[in-house]
Amino acid sequence: MPLNQHTVRTRRQSRRRVSTVIACLATLALVMGVVGIGAAPRAQAAVKYGHDISWPQCPTSVGGYGLPMPPTTTGFVVVGLTKGLPFTENPCLASQIAWVRSNSTPAHAYTMAAFPTAAQLTSHGASGPWKSSTRAAQLSNVGYAEAMYAAASLKRIAWRPPVVWIDVEPRSAQPWPTASLVQRLENRYVIEGIMRGLKDAGFGYGVYSNTSGWRSITGSWWLPGVPVWATAGTLDYPTEALDRCTQPSFSGGRPYLSQWWDATRDYDRTCEPYAFTSFPAPPATLSNSTADFTGDWKNDILARWTSTGTLRLYPGNGTGGLGSGVLLGSGWGAFASLETVGDFSGDGALDVLARETSTGYLWLYRGNGKGGWTLPRLRVGTGWNIFDRIVGVGDWNGDQRVDLLARRASTGELFLYPGNGRGGWGTRVRLGAGWNSMNALAGPGDLNGDGRADLLARERATGYLWLYPGNGSGGLLPRVRIGTGWGSMTALMSAGDLDGNRVPDVVARDSAGSLWLYPRTPTGWQARQLLGTGWNVVNAIF
Numbered sequence: 001m002p003l004n005q006h007t008v009r010t011r012r013q014s015r016r017r018v019s020t021v022i023a024c025l026a027t028l029a030l031v032m033g034v035v036g037i038g039a040a041p042r043a044q045a046a047v048k049y050g051h052d053i054s055w056p057q058c059p060t061s062v063g064g065y066g067l068p069m070p071p072t073t074t075g076f077v078v079v080g081l082t083k084g085l086p087f088t089e090n091p092c093l094a095s096q097i098a099w100v101r102s103n104s105t106p107a108h109a110y111t112m113a114a115f116p117t118a119a120q121l122t123s124h125g126a127s128g129p130w131k132s133s134t135r136a137a138q139l140s141n142v143g144y145a146e147a148m149y150a151a152a153s154l155k156r157i158a159w160r161p162p163v164v165w166i167d168v169e170p171r172s173a174q175p176w177p178t179a180s181l182v183q184r185l186e187n188r189y190v191i192e193g194i195m196r197g198l199k200d201a202g203f204g205y206g207v208y209s210n211t212s213g214w215r216s217i218t219g220s221w222w223l224p225g226v227p228v229w230a231t232a233g234t235l236d237y238p239t240e241a242l243d244r245c246t247q248p249s250f251s252g253g254r255p256y257l258s259q260w261w262d263a264t265r266d267y268d269r270t271c272e273p274y275a276f277t278s279f280p281a282p283p284a285t286l287s288n289s290t291a292d293f294t295g296d297w298k299n300d301i302l303a304r305w306t307s308t309g310t311l312r313l314y315p316g317n318g319t320g321g322l323g324s325g326v327l328l329g330s331g332w333g334a335f336a337s338l339e340t341v342g343d344f345s346g347d348g349a350l351d352v353l354a355r356e357t358s359t360g361y362l363w364l365y366r367g368n369g370k371g372g373w374t375l376p377r378l379r380v381g382t383g384w385n386i387f388d389r390i391v392g393v394g395d396w397n398g399d400q401r402v403d404l405l406a407r408r409a410s411t412g413e414l415f416l417y418p419g420n421g422r423g424g425w426g427t428r429v430r431l432g433a434g435w436n437s438m439n440a441l442a443g444p445g446d447l448n449g450d451g452r453a454d455l456l457a458r459e460r461a462t463g464y465l466w467l468y469p470g471n472g473s474g475g476l477l478p479r480v481r482i483g484t485g486w487g488s489m490t491a492l493m494s495a496g497d498l499d500g501n502r503v504p505d506v507v508a509r510d511s512a513g514s515l516w517l518y519p520r521t522p523t524g525w526q527a528r529q530l531l532g533t534g535w536n537v538v539n540a541i542f
Helices: 007-013 020-032 040-045 093-104 117-122 134-158 179-201 209-219 242-248
Strands: 049-052 077-081 109-113 163-167 204-209 228-231 257-261 266-270 301-305 310-314 326-329 335-342 350-354 360-368 375-380 387-394 405-407 414-417 429-432 436-445 455-458 465-469 480-483 489-496 504-510 514-520 529-532 538-541
Touching: 020 163, 109 134, 117 134, 134 179, 163 179, 163 375, 179 204, 179 209, 204 209, 228 242, 242 257, 257 455, 301 335, 310 429, 387 436, 405 436, 436 504, 455 489, 489 514
Parallel strands: 049 077, 077 109, 109 163, 163 204, 204 228, 228 257, 436 489
Antiparallel strands: 049 266, 257 266, 301 310, 301 538, 310 326, 335 350, 350 360, 360 375, 387 405, 405 414, 414 429, 436 455, 455 465, 465 480, 489 504, 504 514, 514 529
């Protein structure tokens, strides 16, 4: 958080370079409760102006800097829970919340995110909702622990704000590693753990950052369903704070708040039409997954019953098991292909694509992030009856949007259909021919741990299972054989990570109707586990 989390010396040096006129005008606009700089039109009357505060506003006697609190006329405040780092507490949190209450000031909270130290990884990596057998899971668990620490601070002062913002920005103390794609993916695991922790604790959440910081830390992680609090810094031009509200955000999420600062305070404004009310926790944002249909950070399986054409959801329990089937709808027998594709529409929830047998239409069924649908369905393609396989592979070309692979039945050609993140397509790309030699294709996510989406294919003649690593820019790397004897399986798919170790797994049905989980680690297979019997009653598992 600008004033509250960077070293004050550095911030003061940068602030001296800001125009005195702009700083004074910004301060006057906030203190007097008038419309912000360059925002005089009547349409802006609904905008609320406020401030964010944290440990620098504490007295020096408790480790703060004695900076001034906002004027009592402020429209809202966002209160920092930490003293600059996770697992620390704002030393005057209780007194600042007492100030909020005494002035009847609407308030949110924010908590700092940071990459764990070795000691924190040891202390918290083994406890949390993910298994601790992989580094990715340990990092996710530390993020979860950061959220639980923030929730404990709130419990101690008996305050439950509707929203806790997650502050993600470059920092000199406990810095984020940013040199490689894998490191940026690891940073996402930490942030995702914080998101899950806040949601489990019952809080809405969003992310605070800026474009350059978000890019360097997360690789421009695209999170269209997660609210954004965007900073304009020290205002390079008078309307920059408004621009943070109206221009695309650093993560693709909707801006709810924007911020700027001067030498005295941090300032904030709401982005219309948000009126500083509550908002629910966004849909879960699982890295490396296209299959969390219920939004609980646990991957799921969908299946269509042969006799009735009904579609059922089998929720994953996060540890390698499935719950009882939940009816999602009827009439699904009309489709020749069904696939979970990830968030294709750009609303934050995961979706399903279905190819209609009679027409060749490709339909988008938008998930609502709660195990159901957002109506109506949308037609996103025609002429798709030339394809006999469609595979959701996540982000195949590295643009942060989910993509689809499709095999042409007559030629065996494999095509990439890049998603545009808004329910439409970019220009398709031919990836190669000869794919008719494969009788099963699946998109597991990042199976080999290099930060890029991969493809699985079973060879018809041999029963070999091949891993085709994606190169991260829309192409394929040399294939690797990762299994034999898979020809006996009557269905093969991947729902991503079903057992909770942050590595994608494989699911297969044998001729007897038994459904098996083949768990993966970063280095290979673990012993298979029985998920259930009687699965011969379904003719599509995805």
